[in-house]
Amino acid sequence: MLRFLFILLVSLVTSAQATTVRVGFQTGDINTLLMYAAQTGQFARNGVEVKLTPFPAGPAMLPALAAGEIDLAWMGEFPAVTGFSNGMPIEILMMERLDFTNVRLVVNPAAGIQTVADLKGKKVAVSVGSTSHNHLLRALSQAGLRQDEVTIVNLSPANMPPAYVAGQVDAALTWEPNVGLMEKAGARPIATTRSLGMITGGIWVARQAFTKDSPAAVQGFLKTWREAQKTYVANPSEVRQYEAKRVGQSAQEFDALIARQTASHPSFEQLLTADFMGPPGKELDSRLMKHLQAIGAFLVAEKRISATPANWAPIFNTRPIQDFLRAEKP
Known part of the structure; x- marks a missing residue:
C-alpha cells in the first residue's frame, strides 16, 4: 500500500511539473519512435506533456510554426529549408532518421x-x-x-x-x-535514394523562441528520445506496434515496411560529427549542411523560394544535444 501511494505521489508531482510541448507530425510518413514515446507515457515521465497535432505533410506545418501553434515539428528537409529561407525563426535540433530506400x-x-x-x-x-x-x-x-x-x-x-x-x-x-x-x-x-546517390530523412525542427524559453522541456524531449532509441534497439517489436496500429498494419506488414525503408536512427553522438550536423563550431562543413544548401539551390531554381539564406549557420542548433551529452556523463 505504501509503495502504491509513493508511486502515485511521484506521478502526481511529475504531472504537475510537466511542460506541454505541442508537436506536429506527418500522417503521410512513418513516426515509429514518436508514437512509441507518446503512447507509452515516456514523455510524461520525463516532465514533458506532448500534444500531438497531425498534418498531411511537412509544408503544412510551416504556417503553424509561424503562428506559434506548435513548438516542434517532424518533417523533411525541404519544408525546413523553405521556411528558414523565407525568414522564419526556426532551427533544426536533430536529424532523427536517415533513409536509404524509403523514397x-x-x-x-x-x-x-x-x-x-x-x-x-x-x-x-x-x-x-x-x-x-x-x-x-x-x-x-x-x-x-x-x-x-x-x-x-x-x-x-x-x-x-x-x-x-x-x-x-x-x-x-x-x-x-x-x-x-x-x-x-x-x-x-x-x-x-541510394541508387540515385542522394540522402534524405526526417528532422526535428523547433521554433527558436521555444528552444530559448523552454530549455528544460527540450532536455526532457531529448531524454525521452534517447530512451526510445535504446528500447528500439533492444526490442523493435515493442516500439513498432504503436505506429503499426496508427497506419492500420499488422506487425508482419509493418516489419516489411520498415525493411523497405532501410532507415537508420543516428545517435546524439553521431549527430555531432561531420557525417551529420558537424562537431560544435564546424556545422557549416557538415554533410547535412551541404545537403541543405543544395536543397536551397534547387528551391531557387524551381522558384519555390526567391533566394537562399545569406547566413546558413542559424539553421542548426546542436547546443541542446551538447548540453544533454555533458549532463549524461557520470
Whole structure:
C-alpha cells in the first residue's frame, strides 16, 4: 500500500511539473519512435506533456510554426529549408532518421516503363517542391531527360495510390507508407535514394523562441528520445506496434515496411560529427549542411523560394544535444 501511494505521489508531482510541448507530425510518413514515446507515457515521465497535432505533410506545418501553434515539428528537409529561407525563426535540433530506400520511384509495368529513360512522355506523380520532386529531377538528369519531357502531376503522398490505381499516372515518386501501397497494387520500383546517390530523412525542427524559453522541456524531449532509441534497439517489436496500429498494419506488414525503408536512427553522438550536423563550431562543413544548401539551390531554381539564406549557420542548433551529452556523463 505504501509503495502504491509513493508511486502515485511521484506521478502526481511529475504531472504537475510537466511542460506541454505541442508537436506536429506527418500522417503521410512513418513516426515509429514518436508514437512509441507518446503512447507509452515516456514523455510524461520525463516532465514533458506532448500534444500531438497531425498534418498531411511537412509544408503544412510551416504556417503553424509561424503562428506559434506548435513548438516542434517532424518533417523533411525541404519544408525546413523553405521556411528558414523565407525568414522564419526556426532551427533544426536533430536529424532523427536517415533513409536509404524509403523514397522510391515506382512505375506501372503496363505502361511499358522499364527504366527511368522510359518515363519520357509519361505522367509522373510527385509532391512539387519536395523531396520527391528533387529525386525525380536527379533521376531524369541521370537518364538524360529534362523535366519538361515528362508530365508532372502534383499530388500529396496520400493521393498518389488512388491516382495510380485509377490509371491517372504512369509512375510516382514518394515514400512509405504510400509508396508501399502502390507496390502492393503492382507498381515496380526502379530507383531509390541510394541508387540515385542522394540522402534524405526526417528532422526535428523547433521554433527558436521555444528552444530559448523552454530549455528544460527540450532536455526532457531529448531524454525521452534517447530512451526510445535504446528500447528500439533492444526490442523493435515493442516500439513498432504503436505506429503499426496508427497506419492500420499488422506487425508482419509493418516489419516489411520498415525493411523497405532501410532507415537508420543516428545517435546524439553521431549527430555531432561531420557525417551529420558537424562537431560544435564546424556545422557549416557538415554533410547535412551541404545537403541543405543544395536543397536551397534547387528551391531557387524551381522558384519555390526567391533566394537562399545569406547566413546558413542559424539553421542548426546542436547546443541542446551538447548540453544533454555533458549532463549524461557520470
